[in-house]
Amino acid sequence: MRYAQGGGLTDAERTTRERLRLQAVERFEAGQKNTEIAAGLRVSVRSVERWRRAWREGGEAGVLSKGSPGRPRLSEAQITRLERELERGPLAHGWADHRWTLARIKTLIGRLFHVCYTVEGSWRLLKRHGWSWQQPTRRAIERDDEAVEVWKRETWPRVRAPRRSAGPGSSSRTKPGSQ
Incomplete structure (x- = not known):
């Protein structure tokens, strides 16, 4: 079964679907x-065939829901260890700067736990555990905010070129008297 936008069933939809399969078992x-x-159940014959095969092979347990396919692949202890390693910083793990990227976090998870996450999956994992997306602002180390404000207030008005008027010789689109 395919779902719009690549989504799956919610827990409530999965429960409803399981109830249908159990009704099918009674009819089997x-x-x-x-x-x-x-x-009778308003489903496709193909679904019923699949359910009957699962029922023959595994009994009633064969048609029960297996749960969400997106269940976490890391245990709570592993997530705690991942958070400790993230707090140590990227330098401690061999990267040349102080930025954690999702690709680096994905690589770290693979190195530590031998589990392959996608970049998006690593973001979902972090977000689920309270991490937030942040982008560092790029600023010069020597930056003096007070000096910048003084320059903007005093120097910039003197060096800024005055605006040209739309008089003769300008690049105006309309020609004189053509209205």
Whole structure:
């Protein structure tokens, strides 16, 4: 089954779907045919065929929901260790500057736990555990904010070129008298 925008089922939808499968199991046991069950439950015959195969192979447990496919792959202890390693900083892990990027965090997770996350998956993992997205501001180390304000107030008005008027010789689109 495919879902719009790559999404899956919510917990409530998964529970509803599981209830349908359990109703189908009751009908399997009663000897109903796949087409009858599909019409009665308003699902595709193909879904009923899949459910019947799972029921034959695993009984009622075979049709129960397996849970969210997006369940976390790291334990709480691993996440705690990841947070400690992130706090140590990128320099401690061999990168040349002080910036954590999602690609670096993805690599760190792979190195520490031998688990492969996508860049987006590593962002979701961090966000789920209270980390926020931040981008460092680029500023010169020697920057003097007070001196910058003085320069903007006193020097900039003197060096800024005055605006030219739209008189003759300008690049105005309209020609004189053409209105």
